[in-house]
Amino acid sequence: MYITIIKKNKRVRNYLLATASSNLGNVMTGMALLFLAYDLTASNAYTTGIAIAQVAPYLLFGLIGGVIADWISKMKWLIRIDLFRSPLLIGLVLLDFSNQLAYWHLIIVSILIHLCGCLYNPAHRAIIPLITSERERPAVNSLTDTVTRGMTVLGPVFSIIFMNTIGVIHFFTLDALSYLLSALFLSFIPLKEEQTDKKHFNIFTAIREFAIWLRSHKTIRSLFEMTAFIVFFNTWVWQVGLLLLLQETMANAEVWYSVVTGWFGIIVIIVNLIIPYIFKQFTLKTYLLSSLIWGTGILFLGGLPAVPLLFLGIIWVAVGLPLSGLSRVTAKVYSARHAGKRFQFQCRPALFF
Numbered sequence: 249m250y251i252t253i254i255k256k257n258k259r260v261r262n263y264l265l266a267t268a269s270s271n272l273g274n275v276m277t278g279m280a281l282l283f284l285a286y287d288l289t290a291s292n293a294y295t296t297g298i299a300i301a302q303v304a305p306y307l308l309f310g311l312i313g314g315v316i317a318d319w320i321s322k323m324k325w326l327i328r329i330d331l332f333r334s335p336l337l338i339g340l341v342l343l344d345f346s347n348q349l350a351y352w353h354l355i356i357v358s359i360l361i362h363l364c365g366c367l368y369n370p371a372h373r374a375i376i377p378l379i380t381s382e383r384e385r386p387a388v389n390s391l392t393d394t395v396t397r398g399m400t401v402l403g404p405v406f407s408i409i410f411m412n413t414i415g416v417i418h419f420f421t422l423d424a425l426s427y428l429l430s431a432l433f434l435s436f437i438p439l440k441e442e443q444t445d446k447k448h449f450n451i452f453t454a455i456r457e458f459a460i461w462l463r464s465h466k467t468i469r470s471l472f473e474m475t476a477f478i479v480f481f482n483t484w485v486w487q488v489g490l491l492l493l494l495q496e497t498m499a500n501a502e503v504w505y506s507v508v509t510g511w512f513g514i515i516v517i518i519v520n521l522i523i524p525y526i527f528k529q530f531t532l533k534t535y536l537l538s539s540l541i542w543g544t545g546i547l548f549l550g551g552l553p554a555v556p557l558l559f560l561g562i563i564w565v566a567v568g569l570p571l572s573g574l575s576r577v578t579a580k581v582y583s584a585r586h587a588g589k590r591f592q593f594q595c596r597p598a599l600f601f
Contacts (some may be wrong), residue, residue, distance in 0.1 A: 253387055259379040259437045260388055266433035267372075268395050270330070273426030275403030277337065278411075279509070280419035280492050283502050286350050287416075292492055301358040309366045320472045321372040322378070329368045330431035336360055337420040337427075344417045380441055393520060400513030404506035409503060493549065508562055515566035530584070533572070542568025555568050 254261050285298045316325075336357050343349040380388045410418055490508070492500035545564030548557070 253381075253384050253391070257380070257384065259439070260391075262433045262436045263375060263388075264378060264391060264395050266437075267392055267432040268399060269426045269429040269433065271399040271533050272403055272406070273423030274428075275399050275509075276407060276419040276426075277361065277423040278312060279407055279502075279506065280416050280423075280496055281354055283416050283419075283505075284349075285351060286495065287352055288349075288354075291485070294351060295492065298354060298358055301355050302362050304456050305359060305362040305366050309363060316367060316371075320371070322375055323437060326375070327431045327434050328525065329364050330427040330434070331363060332425040333364050334424040335576070337424040340426075349417075351397055351444060375439070378436065390520075394517060396579070397513055397517050397520060401510050404510035407443070407506040412454045413504070416502070446492075455497070489546075490549070508558065511559060512562050512566050515563050516569065519567055519571070538568045538571035542566075581586070 254264070280296060281298050281302075285295045289295070340349065340353060340357055343353055376385065376392065377390055398591035406422060407419060409414075410422070412415065491501065491505050494504045494508075498504050542565045545561050545566075545568060548564060
C-alpha cells in the first residue's frame, strides 16, 4: 500500500521528500546548537539555555501558530518560512569563519528557528488532508512519521562524518541546504486551498474560545498538562542531559551522542512498525503507561551510564516515546469526539494538534 501511494500520488511523494529534507537539517542543527554551546562555554547552565530557547517558543506561541495555520495559504506559508530559515543558518557559518561566533548568536538563531517551527509545523501537518484521500490518510501519516524518525538515524551518520572532516559548524550548512530543498519540493505540489474569510480572522479570539472550551473538559486539559510536563523532560533531560552525561563519562562525547541518537532512531522506527500489531486501541491509560516506560528508561540511563547498559536504556526509552506520542494523539481525538463540542477538533485541527 505504501509503495502504491508513493508511486501514484506525486503530491505525496514531493511532500515526503520535503519532509525528509527539512527534518534531516533539523536533526543536524539541534545537535550543532548543543555541541557549539558546550564548546564555547563549557557550561552546563549555558547548554541548558539552548534547550530553553528551543522549548520556550512552542510554549509561548504554539497556539498562535496553530490558529494561523487554519487561516493562511499553507503552501505559500511553508515555502516562505523555509526560505527565511536558510539564511539564518548561513549567517552562523559566516560568523564562525570570521571568528565572531558567540553564544548569544546561538540563542537568537535558536529562538528564531523554533519560532518559525511554531508556524511551520501545524501548517505542514495540515497539508496531509489536502493531498490525500480519506483512505490514503492513515498510510501517509504513518509514512510521514517514519520519514521523520528515519532522519534521526541519518542525521547522526552525517554528524559523525562532518565532525571528522569539515567540522560541526557545517551542520548548519547542511540544514540551510535542506530548507532550500524542502522549499523546492513543496513548490512542486499543486494545491488548491479553500479561501477563508480573513475579515473574521482574530488570533486572540480563537485562542480565547479554545481556552474556554478546554477549561470545561477535564480529560483534555489533563492531557495537555501532562504533555507539557513530558515535553520539558524530553527536551531537557533527554537531549541536554544525555549530552552532559556523555561529556562527564566518555571521551569523544559528541561522537557518542550521535551514535546513541542514531541507535535511538533505529529502535523507534522498529517500534512504530510493531505498535499497530500489538495495540488496537489507545487510551489515556496507555499514554500514562508509555510515559512511565520511557521515564523509567531515563532513570536507568542516569543510574547506570556504562556503554552496554546505556544502549539498553536507549531501547527502553525508544519503546515508550513513540507509544506515548501515538496514544496522546488518539486520546485527544477520542476525548474530543465524546466531549459534546467538536468545533475545535473539526474547525481548528492545526490549533488542536
